[in-house]
Amino acid sequence: MHADTPRRTAADQPAQRIATMLQLLQDALPLQKRLVHAGDVVCQVGQPFQCLYVVNAGFFKMVNLSDEGREQVVGLHFRGDWLGLDGIATGRYGCDAVAMDTGEVWAIPYDTLIEASIRTPALLGALHQAMSRELARDHDSMASLCTLPADARVAGFLRYWADAVSQRGLRADEITLRMTRAEIGNYLGMTLETVSRALSRMARGDVIRFKEKGRRDIQIPKVEALTTFMQQARTPSAALALH
Amino acid sequence: MHADTPRRTAADQPAQRIATMLQLLQDALPLQKRLVHAGDVVCQVGQPFQCLYVVNAGFFKMVNLSDEGREQVVGLHFRGDWLGLDGIATGRYGCDAVAMDTGEVWAIPYDTLIEASIRTPALLGALHQAMSRELARDHDSMASLCTLPADARVAGFLRYWADAVSQRGLRADEITLRMTRAEIGNYLGMTLETVSRALSRMARGDVIRFKEKGRRDIQIPKVEALTTFMQQARTPSAALALH
DNA sequence: CGGTTGATTGATACACATCAAACCCCGTGG
């Protein structure tokens, strides 16, 4: 893993797309920039919908408060993602957007966005792409919730995270989860103990490694090993290796 | 349950919204109408994205072919819903849209829609609402997949279906599922046997009734009974009534 | 240093999957 200068890797394309989109927004709109810290709530379920928020830095979880207080993480968002999209239809936000780290979001009043899109049609493209992408991502999440066993879901989660950061131009072989096991488990539909066990199994199989002093930083020597781990987790066949 | 003339029930508002939107599309766009029958594929995963489709009649399932052939139903769509939205971002459809009954969709080239939206801005509102609504719906699905036990998920599915048809102006106390138990189970992340058992339990508790000669038609005497059934299914407490 | 929060690991329980058998309904064709 020598640090070769990355020229035009496959990950560059999304990075370019995100950078271009953020630039477009800055040029075409008066943005209200807002700094956030871990735990800050960007927009809250039930509040009247006014603004969309675009993530310029940091990362965020979307939390759905289902009926009686039960919290459910329904999405994770990184730089370039939009927050608050599910408020357009009803006029009220459908989720809390909670910062998991210090970061910055740009508030864009929806009305302003629509107006500006007359002069700058590319704004619509950006919005539509963001929504469409989230739809596709949600479908993938549902598929993995429905079909994959716990181990495979955790592996898929790590792969998703690694993809997300690598698409943003960061190194993906060493990720630092800014979520507790409980939050991960909530997002993946399992308990924190199951998350912990899955990670332990992956570490035992050398699919991942924990950085010394802290089990939040995870090294991923080979991202494709996650994929193979997912596949073999689906079949109970070769479960005998490493009891 | 005497047939009182429904004046301005709560369900009228969505019905009005859908009718208005369909009218808007007809007035503002040259629509390519397309009749479909059960099993027809409206748009197929991997095909280049050109058109969005709006459901004018019938009902549709969205199927995600995950990696190796494994089919996953990720959404159900009724009159007024849009199909193919997850193709905007990538330029290729992300799901198959399969008709579950005879129906009609209106094909709308995306480019045409965007152009027309300059003259008729309301078109954008319709598109954005459709996408936003689906996002919110997906989040609800994820929450129920993650938190609810099988019985509650099935009950929630019936309630969702009943809501959907009642919002389209049809009677909701007697719904005919046009899906097999296997399809329902696939959508809800459980096996067909579990779906069957859940329905049997609900029938035993008189939450639903099967119409004679055929277990696809389900009577729902009181829709709110589904909600209470969901809640008591979540707590293993009162599970002793009716072994 | 104790106190707190998060993580790991083990023992046990249970919800659901799996396997299997029987049934119902419906269309087809002798």
Added chain:
DNA sequence: CCACGGGGTTTGATGTGTATCAATCAACCG
């Protein structure tokens, strides 16, 4: 007409993946 076959559904017996309960441990912090 009934025999036959096949897809869909129901129900039961058994197995298993994961939740639950509980104890221990590691890191952080005032």
